[in-house]
Amino acid sequence: MSDLGSEELEEEGEDNLGEYEGERNEAGERHGQGRARLPNGDVYEGSYEFGQRSGQGIYKFKNGARYTGQYLKNKKHGQGIFIYPDGSRYEGEWADDQRHGHGVYYYVNNDTYTGEWLAHQRHGQGTYFYAETGSKYVGTWVHGQQVGAAELIHLNHRYQGKFLNKNPVGPGKYIFDVGCEQHGEYRLTDVEIVEEEEEEETSVNVVPKWKATQITELALWTPTLPEQKPPSDGAGPEETLEVEGATELEEETQDLPKALEGELDLRPGEEDADTWENSYDVDQANASFEEEEERQAELQD
Numbered sequence: 001m002s003d004l005g006s007e008e009l010e011e012e013g014e015d016n017l018g019e020y021e022g023e024r025n026e027a028g029e030r031h032g033q034g035r036a037r038l039p040n041g042d043v044y045e046g047s048y049e050f051g052q053r054s055g056q057g058i059y060k061f062k063n064g065a066r067y068t069g070q071y072l073k074n075k076k077h078g079q080g081i082f083i084y085p086d087g088s089r090y091e092g093e094w095a096d097d098q099r100h101g102h103g104v105y106y107y108v109n110n111d112t113y114t115g116e117w118l119a120h121q122r123h124g125q126g127t128y129f130y131a132e133t134g135s136k137y138v139g140t141w142v143h144g145q146q147v148g149a150a151e152l153i154h155l156n157h158r159y160q161g162k163f164l165n166k167n168p169v170g171p172g173k174y175i176f177d178v179g180c181e182q183h184g185e186y187r188l189t190d191v192e193i194v195e196e197e198e199e200e201e202t203s204v205n206v207v208p209k210w211k212a213t214q215i216t217e218l219a220l221w222t223p224t225l226p227e228q229k230p231p232s233d234g235a236g237p238e239e240t241l242e243v244e245g246a247t248e249l250e251e252e253t254q255d256l257p258k259a260l261e262g263e264l265d266l267r268p269g270e271e272d273a274d275t276w277e278n279s280y281d282v283d284q285a286n287a288s289f290e291e292e293e294e295r296q297a298e299l300q301d
Helices: 237-264 273-300
Strands: 019-024 030-037 043-049 052-060 066-072 075-083 089-095 098-106 112-118 121-129 136-142 145-153 157-164 167-176 181-196 201-215
Touching: 167 201
Parallel strands: none
Antiparallel strands: 019 030, 030 043, 043 052, 052 066, 066 075, 075 089, 089 098, 098 112, 112 121, 121 136, 136 145, 145 157, 157 167, 167 181, 181 201
8 A cells, every 4th residue: 555645744844933831941942841832733742952843742733643752853753653644653763754764554444564664665674464355465675666575475375486566577486375386487478558548548557477387296294103113122011911911820820729728728626528438437347357357266266
């Protein structure tokens, strides 16, 4: 957006003193803090030095514009904020009554420019934001025009290349958010002829045309997994489980005979029933055999 609709308004010069209330020096000059109502209706309130606006002050124009910032010898110089009649606003550096240095300009259509200025114009490195589309130009400017290497950033893609008079020229590339790039160049081959009936003049507008030369493949992102190192001398997780399981099984097996022994051992004063019955039968048979031998011996006698 152009700055032409918001040019600075002329302030009253040092010869138009108007009405003044405030401090003065020994020579009677306005010096220190004071308030002046100028003949054209503007009002200044702030610091004076030797009869001139110098230091911090506020200058209110009769049409509603206002400057709040630093002065030097009746001119805006240093840091300051200028609010224009159309509602636009500049915040930044000033030199000799002009936007000069680094500053931000807020336009009435909500566009913004943040960057360097020279003699009231965008000049140097800067970023222009287009509120309507959400796009922004990041690059160099020369006397208010987009010139040089820059990047034009849109919502889902961006263009990187060189610009001349607000138009891309020469080699460049489009970078898409899906992960691919389109390389090519803008060629000044198309020409639009515009006829103006009132002036009966014909103007020729050169329109650059994009010609793609290469499209890179889609680069898919894949996660990088850490390399698995071969098992060292120590047992791995599975081997550890197997070893622990075998150890527990051996311990249970070793404990089994002890458990069985504990079950088979008779407590003091107790006997096994089967063992007791077998022992009783043998003793009874031996007694019967001895009685039979004694009886045969008596018969022989």
